Amino acid sequence: MTKLITVYSSNIPIDCHILKGRLETEGISSYIYDENLIWVHPFKAVAIGGVKLKVPSDKFLHCQKIIDLTSQGKLFDDTGEYHIAEILNNEINRQNEILSIKSKIRNDSSLIDKITFNDSKLIEQIDTQELLKNERDFLELSNKKFEFTWKQFFYELFDFDRSVFKYFRTKPVEYYIEKEIVENYINQKESKRIANCPNCGSDNTSFGHAIDFKWDILYLILSLLIAPLFPIRKKNHCFDCGNDFK
Incomplete structure (x- = not known):
């Protein structure tokens, strides 16, 4: 039976849950002890040593390294260490580039067959294929209109167990979420547009x-x-x- 060792402790239970989630992303099982006692008697946290995060003894050194690097704002894998902030900034830039491409396609649907990603360093080939597929699906849904024939009307009229509201849902919820995300990006970009002062030429x-x-x-x-x-x-x-x- 593998022995459990405390790798981290805190007087705040949520700290242990955050690190527990971080360890589980690495496939490491971890367990939280004395949490309920801290919630019931928070003033006894110091006396009992706080909430404890325990891991198998054979994973202790690996977990300790993960926690130490996390406290420094770093992650690591087989290729080495890297800063979380840098990864987040790259992902933000990547998402902004994707939203920029989507906004261009939404403004002119003919670009969907002309747009190229050769100059992009953030979007991979597999992502471009999925992006274009999603945009084609979006354009197809945007052209979908409400239809309700007389045949459907009489069918629904005599079937009391069915609901006519399903005919009004011509587009799924995901369509409106995707539409709102791109529209918010366009509006935010417009609001941040800087105009130079005609009097002094300043961009402040x-x-x-x-x-x-x-x-x-x-x-x-x-x-x-x-x-x-x-x-x-x-x-x-x-x-x-x-x-x-x-």
């Missing part, structure tokens, strides 16, 4: 409510009707020279 600008109070008659009337005592005009503002511009 931001789009929002204008702070130059130009009290023309139309603007004053709209302000009083829609947002009293609050400026409704939105413009780009330069933080270097203070200029507001469209």
Whole structure:
């Protein structure tokens, strides 16, 4: 029988659960001890040595290395060690590139047969095939319309156990989730677009409510009707020279 050894302990049970999940991704079984006692009597955590994460004795050194590197923000595999932040940034850039390609295809569906991935260093060949397949499925679903024939109407009319609402679900939930993700990416990209100030040429600008109070008659009337005592005009503002511009 393999003996269990404590590889990590903490007064906060969630810390052990996070590391337990990390070890399980490596295929290592781990067990948490004294968790229930800590939840019931949290002030006894120090007295009993906290919540304990235990692993088989033959996996102890490997688990200790995983935990030590995790605390340093690193991971490792057969190829060596690497920083978690670097991997996350690469994945963020990869997802942004995928979303950029999707947004182009959604804007012009003819690009689906013309777009190339030769210059991409983040998207692998297998991913490009899946991406294009998903986009073809998305375009096919986007063209799908609600249909309800008279034959279906009479069929549903005399069948009380069925529901007519299924005919309104022309597209699956995944379609709307995918659509919303790409639309949010496009809107976020548009909102982050930087405009140079025409007065000083600075790019230290931001789009929002204008702070130059130009009290023309139309603007004053709209302000009083829609947002009293609050400026409704939105413009780009330069933080270097203070200029507001469209």
